[in-house]
């Protein structure tokens with residue numbers, strides 16, 4: 001996530017059910033993620049999409065039963081390398097997979113992923129990445145034609161490749177993430193992964209056995225039909241980047257496109273869901 005975001009900090013009285021209603025309404029706009037606070041909600045939107053009158057159709061703001069106020073703050077892009085050097089330890093998932101920076105010592109681990117994130121998301125510290133790694137560790141991926149959509153640092157594509165998935169494509173809309181994926185692919189000796197800069201419009205005519213996408217609720221809802229069209233019979237779709245309460249909406253779109261819910265992992269209200277194409 002190398003772009004600047006706007007943070008909208010809402011105070012809502014009464015906070016219950018106000019915060020929940022507000023999240024439901026903001027989800028219909030371009031807001032990507034939400035943190036519930038004691039006073040209300042913090043909601044995040046790409047600054048490039050933060051336009052005047054953005055909130056004019058939010059019913060809650062004009063509903064006399066609720067008192068709503070908000071402030072807006074610009075969140076500069078994060079340099080994840082600096083964060084990692086200051087705060088982050090290597091992570092370990094299920095005792096068989098580690099994710100570390102090049103300056104951390106090499107652990108005794110079946111899968112050892114080395115990431116230099118720079119401006120890209122994907123060190124394994126975020127719940128969604130962690131949960132996607134858990135799914136990948138449980139699935140037999142050897143020989144599966146795989147796509148990592150919204151690859152960030154390339155972390156999930158790299159794990160799939162280390163487990164034997166082949167060929168592997170990795171796509172990200174952000175040019176920094178594309179470049180960072182190329183670097184990390186080489187660092188982990190999985191050069192057969194092909195990285196591309198772009199979005200789901202690159203998927204015309206492509207077929208996969210496994211698609212991994214950790215993006216956000218709204219983009220996934222928009223792109224699930226395309227993913228479904230690219231999946232082979234009994235192909236697997238792993239989705240994350242959304243909350244427990246979003247599972248019904250995501251599952252509903254999946255079901256409409258022949259994808260059946262199998263199971264999900266959950267951590268701190270974030271989820272990663274597994275679907276299989278029938």
Ligand SMILES: C[S@@+](CC[C@H](N)C(=O)[O-])C[C@H]1O[C@@H](n2cnc3c(N)ncnc32)[C@H](O)[C@@H]1O
Nearest residue numbers: 001121122129150151152172173174199214215
């Ligand atoms: C939450 S990060 C996930 C990164 C990594 N896959 C992981 O699991 O840690 C989401 C990534 O999706 C990318 N992205 C956002 N919208 C996208 C789109 N429409 N198509 C492709 N990539 C997108 C962002 O640039 C970002 O790198």
